[in-house]
Amino acid sequence: MLFAPDEPFAIRQLKLGTDNKARKGSGRRSTVISNDKRGKYFSDRIPDEPTSDIALSATIRVAAPNQKYRNREEDMAISIKPSDIRAKKRIRKIGNTIVFVVDSSGSMGVSQRMKETKAAILSLLVDAYQKRDKVALVVFKQNKAELLLPPTSSVELAKKLLENIPTGGKSPLSHGLMAGLQCITSELKRHKDCKPLLVLISDGRANVSMNENLNPIEEAKQIALQIKQMNIDSVVIDTEKSYIRLGRLQEISGSMNAKYLKIEDLRAESIISAVQAHSL
DSSP: OBOOOOOOOOBOOOBOOOEEEEEOOOOSSEEEEESSSOSEEEEEEOOSSOOSOBOHHHHHHHHGGGGGGSOOOTTOSOOOOGGGOOEEEEEEEEOOEEEEEEEOSGGGGGGGHHHHHHHHHHHHHHHHHHTTOEEEEEEEETTEEEEEEEEESOHHHHHHHHHTOBOOSOOOHHHHHHHHHHHHHHHHHHOTTOOEEEEEEEOOOOOOOSSTTSOHHHHHHHHHHHHHHTTOEEEEEEOOOOSSOOOHHHHHHHHHTOEEEEGGGGBGGGOOSOOOTTBO
């Protein structure tokens, strides 16, 4: 079945904690350590190589205790050695590469969950455009997952593809997670400075494994653990709305060290507490 999306809505902002890896790039979402002279000066560091971006006050503080042991020319106020030099440590904003891993199995058609899911993703895509993110789209149903859209800056293309995703069949959740992980791994090989974010949207009712000897949920947890071990930021959006919740996606979220949200929590008006690191 093909479900048209509900109307997009104002969403909670995707915000991530400061990344300690120095990266290049531009954008408005994630705070990272800058590896050039751009960005806000907030601390100092011992430079790995000669630098012109010198943190003067920090350099003087290091040199000051050693002055009584150093010979100075008459016109020198302070003697500074190469080992005293401290460079400025800066932070800046860059965009993310957001990989959406979307469940389009038959259970997502119950109570027209897919309409709300598509509306949520469309809303997130609008936010991605504003933050200058790249986006990718992985869809899983039946017995496989498919990378519909490799990482791109074309949010409009992602919207068109999303609107035409049909719903039906089994739920190969582990296939979807693996396809999302492979997409991120490939992107990191091409662009080492990219900062990936995996967003899983599902009801967690997995019933297909890649390995027939493994339980679908346990297999999904194993892949989720790989995502955690690679230090990939992730968000899990749970669309389950049954009277009796199975809570499977919350377990997978724990294995992935992801921020867990119910789909209704995405709406901006649902925010009560302050946004914290690695949260929405």
